[in-house]
Amino acid sequence: MYNMKPLIIAGREFNSRLFLGTGKFSSNALMQESIVASGCEMVTVAMKRIELDDKEDDMLNHIISPNIQLLPNTSGVRDAREAVFAAQMAREAFGTNWLKLEIHPDPRYLLPDSVETLKATEQLVKLGFVVLPYCQADPTLCKRLEEAGAATVMPLGAPIGSNQGLRTRDFLSIIIEQSNVPVVVDAGIGAPSHAAEAMEMGADACLVNTAIAVASNPVEMAIAFKEAVIAGRRAFEAGLGEQSIDFTAQASSPLTSFLG
Amino acid sequence: MNIYLNGKAIECRASNIAQLHSELGLPPMVAIALENKVIPKAEWESTPLSEESHLVIIRMACGG
Numbered sequence: 001m002y003n004m005k006p007l008i009i010a011g012r013e014f015n016s017r018l019f020l021g022t023g024k025f026s027s028n029a030l031m032q033e034s035i036v037a038s039g040c041e042m043v044t045v046a047m048k049r050i051e052l053d054d055k056e057d058d059m060l061n062h063i064i065s066p067n068i069q070l071l072p073n074t075s076g077v078r079d080a081r082e083a084v085f086a087a088q089m090a091r092e093a094f095g096t097n098w099l100k101l102e103i104h105p106d107p108r109y110l111l112p113d114s115v116e117t118l119k120a121t122e123q124l125v126k127l128g129f130v131v132l133p134y135c136q137a138d139p140t141l142c143k144r145l146e147e148a149g150a151a152t153v154m155p156l157g158a159p160i161g162s163n164q165g166l167r168t169r170d171f172l173s174i175i176i177e178q179s180n181v182p183v184v185v186d187a188g189i190g191a192p193s194h195a196a197e198a199m200e201m202g203a204d205a206c207l208v209n210t211a212i213a214v215a216s217n218p219v220e221m222a223i224a225f226k227e228a229v230i231a232g233r234r235a236f237e238a239g240l241g242e243q244s245i246d247f248t249a250q251a252s253s254p255l256t257s258f259l260g
Numbered sequence: 261m262n263i264y265l266n267g268k269a270i271e272c273r274a275s276n277i278a279q280l281h282s283e284l285g286l287p288p289m290v291a292i293a294l295e296n297k298v299i300p301k302a303e304w305e306s307t308p309l310s311e312e313s314h315l316v317i318i319r320m321a322c323g324g
Contacts (some may be wrong), residue, residue, distance in 0.1 A: 021324025031322065046323025049266040049316065050290065058287055060320055075323055088298040089318050093291035160324065209324030 004233055007204055009182055010098070010130040010151040012069060014041045017199065018229040019071070019184065020222070021209025022046075022063065024161075030218055032062040038222035042069040044100050044207070046076075047090060071132065073100040079113070080120035087124055099124065100154070102134040110160045114141050118148060125149035134186050137168035142175045142183075153179060154186035154207065157198065161210040163190025166197055176202045192221075192228030199232025200240060264314045278304035280315075290319045 007014040019042040025031035035043060043063055063070070072090035077083045080103070087099050101124065103117050104110040117133050118141065124131045130151045135141055137155040145153050155175055158164035165188060166172060176183050182204035189195050195206045208225055215221035244250060263272055263280075274280035277292055277299055292299050293316040299307050309315075 022322040023324040025322065028322075044324055046321045047291075047318045048321040050286065050319050052265070052270070052284060058320075059322055060287075060289060072320075073323055085293070085296070085298070089291035089293060089316075091291075092298055092300060093289050093318060093320065095289075207324075 004230070004237060007182060009132075014069075014205070015039075016041045016226070016229075017205040017233055018195070018226055019043065019205055019207040020212065021207065022059065023209050024213035025218060028059050028062045031059070031213070034212055034218045034222040035063060035068070037219045038212070038226050040226075041067055042071055044071045044073050044209070045094070046073050047086065047093065069098060070094050070096050071098050071100045072096065073102050073134075075102055075104075077103055078105040078116075079103065080116045080123060083116070083120040084123050084127070087120075087127070087129055091129070097128055098130045098132070098151075100132050100134060104134075104160075112136055112156070114138065117141075118144055121145050121150050122148045132184065137171040137175060139171060139174040139178055142179060146179060146181050150181060152182040152184050152204070154184045156187040157185050157194065158188025158190075160187045162188050163211055164188050165190055165194040169197075169201075172198070172203065173201055192224045195225055196228040196232035196235075199229055200235045202236050205229075261309065261311045263309055263312065266316060272309070275309060276305055277307045277309065277315075280309060286317065287319060290317055292317050 007017050016039045018040045020038055020040045021044045022031055072094050074083045074086040077086050083103050091097050103113045112135050114136050117135055121131050121133050132152045132154055133145050133150050134154045142153040157166040184205045184207055185198040185203045186207040189206055189208050190211045198206050212218050212221045274283045295314055
């Protein structure tokens with residue numbers, strides 16, 4: 001039987017190349033069911049300040065499992081200094097040094113600040129964090145993040161939650177071609193076909209949240225994404241045929257002498 | 261004594277961070293910073309609170 005290559009990040013092996021975000025689900029139970037259905041082995045979580053009269057269900061009970069790597073994010077920070085503080089808080093709270101670094105001070109497009117992201121990556125790697133930075137689909141930046149010791153790069157397909165797909169397609173291709181660390185396409189993936197396309201291009205994994213969480217049936221959508229990521233990866237490993245440079249047909253059947 | 265928790269003034273009896281954690285009935289997986297310095301769990305017991313201390317306490321939330 002053919003087995004897909006496992007993905008290795010910072011020495012940890014992942015059999016699933018789909019990572020899930022935990023935001024926007026209508027309930028923790030539905031989130032948990034979707035995580036299980038997706039087969040994913042890494043989920044992102046956020047942090048918030050406690051409120052003493054907060055009686056909400058503790059989401060931890062719904063996601064803690066030995067098969068699942070928690071990936072705390074730094075959402076809400078505005079610069080590298082705040083990101084380092086948030087990372088240290090996350091490490092204490094969740095007992096993991098893995099971190100989704102995200103610094104997006106602009107509330108309209110939530111686009112990551114490249115200068116602060118690179119600065120924070122350099123500092124956090126020195127502090128012993130496994131840093132997975134959410135970043136612009138900028139090939140030069142991705143190389144700089146790799147040199148700074150990032151465990152992956154996570155370029156965006158389109159703005160967070162936009163479901164717009166791989167608007168940065170051509171730059172993602174260059175990033176994938178050049179990268180020596182896994183490339184995780186994060187943000188903007190709105191349909192299983194977008195995820196399959198990223199995987200066919202050779203991305204190492206996809207991180208999906210909104211498209212699953214806000215679907216009419218998130219559990220079914222989680223399964224659809226799981227299958228799309230597998231299909232796309234299989235196609236990449238199997239080696240896709242080359243595209244013609246124009247619309248000229250390339251016969252797939254013999255054209256000669258059938259009817260004499 | 262009077263301390264500031266996430267920017268709000270509260271009254272507490274605790275004299276160190278471990279006691280405050282238990283007095284407030286907080287879940288185990290939280291992180292606590294005192295005067296913007298993260299205090300590792302192993303140091304909660306030995307980190308005293310004083311009048312007007314500023315604390316930040318965070319917990320896990322859903323997010324992408």
